Amino acid sequence: MIQPLLKLYKKNSILSSISAVLNWDQETYMPRGAADFRATQGAFLAEMAHELVTSDRFRGCLSEHVDLATGAIDPGITSPVDTANLKLAYREWVHANRVSKDWVVAMAETTSKAQLIWADARATNHFASFAPILESLIQLTAQRADAVGYVHEPYDALLDDHEPGMTTQYVSQLFAHLRPILRAIIDRTAGRSVPLLPTGPFSIDRQERISHDLLRRIGFDVSRGRLDRSTHPFSTSFHPTDCRITTRFSDTDIMENISSTLHEGGHALYEQGIPEAWFGQPVGTSISLGVHESQSRLWENIIGKSIPFWQTYLPILSTEFSEFADMSTHSFVAAINPVMPTCIRVSADEVTYNLHISVRFQIEQALFSRQLAVRDLPSAWNELMRSELGVVPATDREGVLQDVHWACGGFGYFPTYTIGNLMAAQFIEAAAHQIPRWSDHMAAGDWIPLTQWLNTAIHQKGRSVTSDELMRQVTGRSLDVSAFERYLNQKF
């Protein structure tokens, strides 16, 4: 019986869920003047969670079933779910015990402040005002990497945080495989003319109706979640009964909201699909950020930018916005799928997107191997943009300051986006093979069979399997670039 451990662990999960509510509020509705106090609240909760996992009681409960020196699980534990729970709890215990409470509080307070400083620096295009707190965040993160340990280099520890098992070497190889594939497509499509989309103005109220309609069609349960607006779209989950997403609207670009809604909706379907009964157990969460991104990108790109999708949805969009009534599906889909190197990651196409990630990966690796100093970041960024994408941002705002991730302490996070793209392509191949009458459903715009398949194949498993186990169970093989290569080459 691992119940005492699970009972204690559940408190940890509730603390996390409360932090998540505070973060959601911070990004959606919190008044600006409340930022300092919100940082105090966040640090308080982080400290409590750390106290709990490093407590004698937690150690005691864990040691009943796990050899704390080696991580070996008591051979008497036979249930695979219990085994997974113990492995995950042990990993968390080890990580927590290797950092001090002071570190936890400093990290919580620094990230909270850094997000505001970053937002100001970005608004005023002034990297120098962000540099000092970024430096602090890098130092704090490097301290943790040293404390937690790593295979070859500190950056391995950061990758492992977001995608357990992932290493710098592995990601380097992945990009080595991907780069020529992506370059070939960019070269092949260069100079192709792309139809222009109507540019509105599109009423925000009508766009909001579209968002809710899309969410309903993909199976998002609105009684267990909601949609709001924020500067940067995101998804968060407090519990399978409360999964929230945000979107943003442009009155000139209709795809801004549609892409965000499908992307965040994909994340939310994952969280709503994790077994409620597992809430509070280590297995009761998502597997990794890579798997999470596979769910969002599958809906945003593979489904949401496909011809079958728009065969169904363009007529619906046209009922709200008559300017689309005269466009053919092929010309609409061509318009939303240009391949075009630009400076901004979030608006990049499916091909060049991964080169944006490659830039960030190389920058992060260089920062944590001390080969790059913070003050040299803007020039290193621009240089890599030139070599990877052939474009150079005119300002830091469109360059090194564009993403919030580092301000949140999210180093080693970016590579999971490309991992997610690869996984999504591999999942869709499996889905098309396994779902009866797949093409009929897609042609009819009935996406619920796909949601149900994802639910059974992926969401319902929570974190009871590793990401590699999941790939092998669902697709019959470990992650590789082949499915993504086939997908891109067929599409472009």
Next chain:
Amino acid sequence: MIQPLLKLYKKNSILSSISAVLNWDQETYMPRGAADFRATQGAFLAEMAHELVTSDRFRGCLSEHVDLATGAIDPGITSPVDTANLKLAYREWVHANRVSKDWVVAMAETTSKAQLIWADARATNHFASFAPILESLIQLTAQRADAVGYVHEPYDALLDDHEPGMTTQYVSQLFAHLRPILRAIIDRTAGRSVPLLPTGPFSIDRQERISHDLLRRIGFDVSRGRLDRSTHPFSTSFHPTDCRITTRFSDTDIMENISSTLHEGGHALYEQGIPEAWFGQPVGTSISLGVHESQSRLWENIIGKSIPFWQTYLPILSTEFSEFADMSTHSFVAAINPVMPTCIRVSADEVTYNLHISVRFQIEQALFSRQLAVRDLPSAWNELMRSELGVVPATDREGVLQDVHWACGGFGYFPTYTIGNLMAAQFIEAAAHQIPRWSDHMAAGDWIPLTQWLNTAIHQKGRSVTSDELMRQVTGRSLDVSAFERYLNQKF
């Protein structure tokens, strides 16, 4: 140095502030399906706060300065603020130690569920479905009253929770004084014809602009607070930098939103005015619910339903809603000030409102002295409505089910509304006397001098004085009905 105690107490305040964020979210944006889990989160925080105040460490810090058996403060403490902090911390410690952790968890979970059950029962006009959980709440509350102790009867303990020092006998006498005054006004005004207000429809967007304009004019700092919508308007504060209010809109009744905004805005000015440096100390909160209500009612009624106010504001309202352009100030003010016994407390006029409170006071007292059973509540309610107000609700929805307070465990809360009315009248007499050029400011629609006076006289004091000390400091005498009597008789 009482620093160690204050440091520990601050954790308690942060826990409360986090609970308040969760409650705000529950009332504004939380999806319906999340209710059970929100109850789990709330109970968890309540349990933690209880553990903290009943911990050996808290006891130890407190006993350094207070005799735990008698409550006597160490004579070495000379600062009035420290003395107040110690008295308040001791009171909280005594109260917390007299109930068990199980009670705290049960109460948190029961109130969280009860609010949803009440909302359903009210919507379907079905008291019987609310009765069982109401019975549980009364039992839990009675257990606490017995444990905490009281002067003469259990209900004294509940009154004391919301308005320290208030007793059943005191409130009874108050209503004995008030009743004939109120009745005389009702008799005197009966049959007076009241002008009719335009009934819209009023655009919600324009009403929202009015709300924000009103808040700005009374000095609400929007960088440290916000306005949302909820079924029942309320105000909440997480910290002086994050004070939030809600309102509701009717598209036919322009005063619904204006009254709510001014009422909740008055609460928020109080919370925004409490010294930030005192956050986390016992003195760093409001004094009592009565004082809180005095602030909301002063703005809602005494200012917001007065002739000088509408001399300034009717032209402004008319720029958004031209249907008011032809009304005279006197006829508008007469229209919003009918004296008319009705069944609904929240829409009652300033005179009959207090009779609604008298009904609830008598009901609560009867419930907690075991003279009234829950199953007999609807008939007792209707009988008291007939004798106090001369009207009988047609349904329980317009009767005993109309208020959320009991579902929140708020027994002994209602009398603070009448206390607040009395205090507000007493404060305004003092303000008119003390603020230079009072009539000029009012005539010019400049309400900031009043906000500043309230801030200095009341808000800035936090809870460093008792409510009786406050009354005497600000108005020169303890609370009585005379100012309210003068105010009503002059107005009606």
